[in-house]
Amino acid sequence: MQQICNGEGVSISTGLLARYTAVRRRTVQLVGSLSAEDCQVQSMADASPLKWHLAHTSWFFETFVLSALEPRLPRFDPQFAHLFNSYYHSVGAMHARPQRGLLTRPGLDRVMAYRAHVDAAVARLCSAAHPQRWAELLELGLQHEQQHQELMLTDLLHAFSCNPLRPVYCSEAPPVSKEVPQRWLRVEAGLRMLGHAGEGFAFDNEMPRHRVWLDGFEIAARPVTNAEYRAFVEAGGYRDPLLWLSDGWAQVQALDWQRPAYWGDDNTQAFGLYGLLPLDPHAPVCHLSYYEADAFARWAGAALPTEAQWEIAMVDQGGEMPTMTALRPVCENAPALGQVWEWTASAYAAYPGFRPAPGAVGEYNGKFMCGQYVLRGGSCATPPGHARLSYRNFFPPAARWQFSGLRLVRELQT
Numbered sequence: 037m038q039q040i041c042n043g044e045g046v047s048i049s050t051g052l053l054a055r056y057t058a059v060r061r062r063t064v065q066l067v068g069s070l071s072a073e074d075c076q077v078q079s080m081a082d083a084s085p086l087k088w089h090l091a092h093t094s095w096f097f098e099t100f101v102l103s104a105l106e107p108r109l110p111r112f113d114p115q116f117a118h119l120f121n122s123y124y125h126s127v128g129a130m131h132a133r134p135q136r137g138l139l140t141r142p143g144l145d146r147v148m149a150y151r152a153h154v155d156a157a158v159a160r161l162c163s164a165a166h167p168q169r170w171a172e173l174l175e176l177g178l179q180h181e182q183q184h185q186e187l188m189l190t191d192l193l194h195a196f197s198c199n200p201l202r203p204v205y206c207s208e209a210p211p212v213s214k215e216v217p218q219r220w221l222r223v224e225a226g227l228r229m230l231g232h233a234g235e236g237f238a239f240d241n242e243m244p245r246h247r248v249w250l251d252g253f254e255i256a257a258r259p260v261t262n263a264e265y266r267a268f269v270e271a272g273g274y275r276d277p278l279l280w281l282s283d284g285w286a287q288v289q290a291l292d293w294q295r296p297a298y299w300g301d302d303n304t305q306a307f308g309l310y311g312l313l314p315l316d317p318h319a320p321v322c323h324l325s326y327y328e329a330d331a332f333a334r335w336a337g338a339a340l341p342t343e344a345q346w347e348i349a350m351v352d353q354g355g356e357m358p359t360m361t362a363l364r365p366v367c368e369n370a371p372a373l374g375q376v377w378e379w380t381a382s383a384y385a386a387y388p389g390f391r392p393a394p395g396a397v398g399e400y401n402g403k404f405m406c407g408q409y410v411l412r413g414g415s416c417a418t419p420p421g422h423a424r425l426s427y428r429n430f431f432p433p434a435a436r437w438q439f440s441g442l443r444l445v446r447e448l449q450t
């Protein structure tokens with residue numbers, strides 16, 4: 037628990053098996069202080085039980101990595117193929133997502149035995165001769181597991197937020213943000229390159245690297261803070277339909293949204309993985325939907341950046357992801373990357389020339405390129421070392437259980 041709260045990430049590869057072991061161990065550490073009941077609950081359809089995450093990440097290795105090298109390797113339990121498949125229709129049917137919390141069997145012990153079984157098989161195959169493609173699939177499995185590590189934290193936070201006892205996940209002292217005055221960073225017009233380049237892992241949706249034209253713009257040096265967003269709330273932002281997209285206004289009305297998720301009714305407290313705490317005024321605001329981020333930007337006389345504006349501005353700044361994070365967003369200096377996922381104005385779509393990975397893993401990203409928006413950066417719940425400037429996260433516009441905030445952009449001021 038100590039290690040996770042301090043955000044000490046896994047060391048980057050000192051060998052394939054060492055990296056595998058470190059990532060898998062971190063997943064188990066995330067549930068080290070939790071009960072089997074904590075790991076069982078599913079608080080909404082979008083979230084999954086932690087027990088399911090523990091099993092599904094093992095299913096991914098068993099299905100796409102182990103079987104790639106040893107197709108005849110017996111399954112730990114053939115029924116798990118149905119229970120723990122998420123959305124890979126090309127490998128078979130799956131249990132309904134909203135009903136994952138009903139899976140009281142297998143128990144947590146059996147799921148942990150499943151993990152140990154997969155780990156032993158991976159260790160055996162890592163030690164043997166294997167083709168490069170297999171090593172690439174293993175790396176994909178590790179990146180996938182890191183994505184689920186973040187989801188485990190955000191799904192747990194949502195479940196805990198539904199509990200009147202206000203459970204505390206991390207009992208360490210929470211970090212407190214400094215006041216970082218807002219500045220605007222100027223980016224001149226030009227033909228620029230967008231997307232992943234170079235060595236190192238990237239998901240297929242970050243490629244191919246391609247040219248984009250950008251008119252000149254100014255982007256905020258740091259994300260919008262809680263204090264700035266509270267001013268919007270207290271100015272009646274949630275009651276003015278002129279600020280909202282039609283779908284967003286419908287959502288505000290239907291769900292009676294009046295403030296970000298997890299804020300207390302008086303806008304002075306927020307619930308998080310450290311429990312219920314006073315709102316940190318200078319921390320990046322988070323748990324916003326796209327609609328709320330968009331409405332705030334309009335109210336502020338600015339806009340959300342496109343993903344091209346965001347990536348190119350951050351590359352120009354030499355922006356680096358944090359190597360350590362706490363379990364709530366903190367702002368200590370600009371650009372405060374890696375604290376909240378930042379909504380962009382860009383619909384999640386294929387880059388020109390995009391090709392999904394071959395085979396069933398091609399279902400990983402490409403088929404979701406409809407009806408969602410891109411978020412950039414990374415959050416306090418993202419495992420250190422996982423995200424990068426070309427990383428494209430994506431969620432439907434109403435989603436707000438992730439650590440999602442925003443950064444403003446505006447036209448060049450003369």
Ligand SMILES: [Fe+2]
Pocket residue numbers: 092122180184
């Ligand atoms: Fe998954």
